[in-house]
Amino acid sequence: MKLPTFLHEFGIPRLLIAVFLIGLFGVAVATHMDLKSLISDSIVRVGRNGILVLALLPAIQGGIGLNFGLPLGIICGLVGAVISLNANVHGFAGVALAAGIGVALAIPVGAGYGWLLNRTRGQEMMVGTYLGFAIVSMMSVFWLLAPFQNPTLVWAIGGRGLRTTLSLGGIYDKVLDRWLQFTVGGIQIPGGTLLVFLGFCFLVWLFFRTRMGITIAAARSSTQFARAAGISDERTRIQATVVSTVLAAIGIVVFSQSYGFVQLYTAPLLMAFPVIACILIGGATVSRATIGHVLVGTFLFQSILTVALPVTSQVIQGDISETARLIIQNGMILYALTRVGRA
């Protein structure tokens, strides 16, 4: 089947999703819904999830594929967040402290994860998934036993063990969202979070133009070539994993401040899946991704999630948005896996 070039380059799945999204907006308009708040919500969610999606990019560029082990980095960020909350640090300083501790933890964790992936070459996605599952469960024990004392964090009864959901209200709830917030035609834009997201996109773009970044991408393209150029591809894969894990740690801190809650225990368990669906919808493959894929994919997927719930509840009784999310999310991942090796 021959398709016009522009269609082929845009990608059929991406096209279908975009048409679906436009359709949803169409229904929203037809049913006289508050379009402005829908768009505003979509943009908030783009900023909220953006860095987590971006975290996948170094892993794909480094030849590890879709980083299903994202929960590792997320947990590092969560530990940072809990420590900063326990110390009762408010505002920007709190976010910075949480992210800082998260990064400090994510570097050794990412290196260890990368080492493991080098020993299980060819099965990175499977190993990442199960490692993520195992670590999330292990950390559930940690959350329960960790010696945090701050009464706002631990269970009220018994006084031990962290709560499943920690509210950030009054601490650093939406600090970045509110910073540089502005309104365009009645649509509220969380300037700070978007700025931070775009800032990190720029940094990652820059990273792939440094010696280390170029080396990582070259080793991904051809192992033999890398060897001949004196590059150890085991080392570049570890570097890519570390960068990915670090971004995931920062990503979850930004996510939490925007969401207003820190979610512990099994919350990170399935977090990798919607994030992976984002970058795939953006047009990335298991072996190639760009910043553009991150931006487009995050916008398309998060918008659908935002718009689908109110729209479907208007049209039919009951909620099918969760069902739609699962179909799109897992369908996208499945589709991407069938394309492996064809690029």
Added chain:
Amino acid sequence: MPSTAPALELRSVIKEYEGNRVLKGVSLTVAEGEIHALVGENGAGKSTLMNILFGMPVIWETGGYQGEILLAGAPARFRSPAEAMEAGIGMVHQEFMLLPGFRVAENIKLNREPTTPNPVSRVLGRTLESLDIPRMRADAKRDLHAVGLTIDEWAPVAGLPVGHMQFIEIAREVDKEKLKLLIFDEPTAVLTEGDAEKLLAIMRDLASQGHAILFITHRLDEVLAVADRITVLRDGEVVGTPDPESTTVARIAELMVGRPAAVKAQRRFFAPTTEPAISMEQLRVDMPGERVDDVTLAVRQGEILGIGGLAGHGKLGIANGIMGLYPAWGRVVFGEGLYTLNDPRYALEHGLAFVSEDRRGVGLLPEESVELNIALSALEAQGRFLHPSPIQALRLLNHRAMRAHAKELIRALDIRCTGPAQQVRRLSGGNQQKVCVARAMTLEPRILFVSEPTRGIDVGAKQRVLEILTALNRDQGVTLVVTSSELAELRAISDRVAIVYRGKIAAVLPPDAPDAAYGLAMAGESAQAA
């Protein structure tokens, strides 16, 4: 001695790939009970001939072939390997096609098992019949005996020595009742000397049992040892059918390589010294298919040293070993001190560069731009084309410097591309090769290893690439080590040509030595030095 009815007859077989004639009317016959050896260099057309005989799809996808094939007197035109097998052609491959987890007898009888009906199969069909194990074992035993192997036919294949696997393959082919022609494609390439001799003995044995055998090999002494007839192929033509009784290895080698040069000889401007630039002592390289066993060779400062030899003898292993791409052992002296083997980075940092024979795999990043491909090695090994930064690893790419450099080389080497940003995979073979050379030049090496510089590129580009290489030597004094299967080219540009035979240097000859001397060296029958 051969009987009268030919098992196989080829009548002026012609095959073209996109206008490129790779078989120009090949005729030969293999009689029953005869071993017919087919020899020729890489690219002579042997594989194409095999593909035709075996009905490989690639032949039909590219427009089929002309000419006639007669199998035991009946015209045959195989559309698929299954058809060829059905008609009675058996093939022994150089890579073993055996199931390691299955037993020897199971492998031999696979898909041809004797079976007995049982109640289930009576209802559901033949595929569910029980295996007749005793008969399978008896058949396998008989086949193994025919190939002179005394192993338990019920042993699993997995643990057997490599040598045995080849014999099991042969046993499997012999087992086929309708077998009319047995093809041995480089069967001894992976065997030890002892096993190779045993294999040749079995081939003779099979021939005396009346089997017709077509034997394809690079090892000419083996040809003389077993063949009843010899056909030498060169550039798709039969160039000779020497009589094995009276011919010599050197004569066959001469026929195989004696081709006129496709390029003009280069006049020398730069006088080489006798100072060694790099000298190898007892170099051993474990490169699969191109193993180097014991090479002692000094490369002189400022010379162009050619390395030639037949495929599979290890000429390609030398450069790959020195550059650290395959495990290597031995003493290598470089400049003042000892050279560190098995470390590609060391090589690059000490003024060595390599243009690989594997252009698409090792040589290029096909998805990346021309400019990045040119700059990457120097960027990586020498930190060039980068902005300064306090952290070494995070130095930013200096895109402008990289582009300027790429433009300069694109002009100097006449690389035909739409610009420095074009993807390398969109370039033609010759231009890709120029990009590889450009990358090596960017490293500003003192010694440049170039393997198969003209493989797979058109005639005009060949001349240009060789000119670029000689200019590099002449104008910048770069010591060149050129490895090539094209002996004529080597002789046109080199100061000396080393010929590799079975992983060792057979001779180092001046480029104007007689063809016969080269023929002898390639057959391993000379040790005279230049």
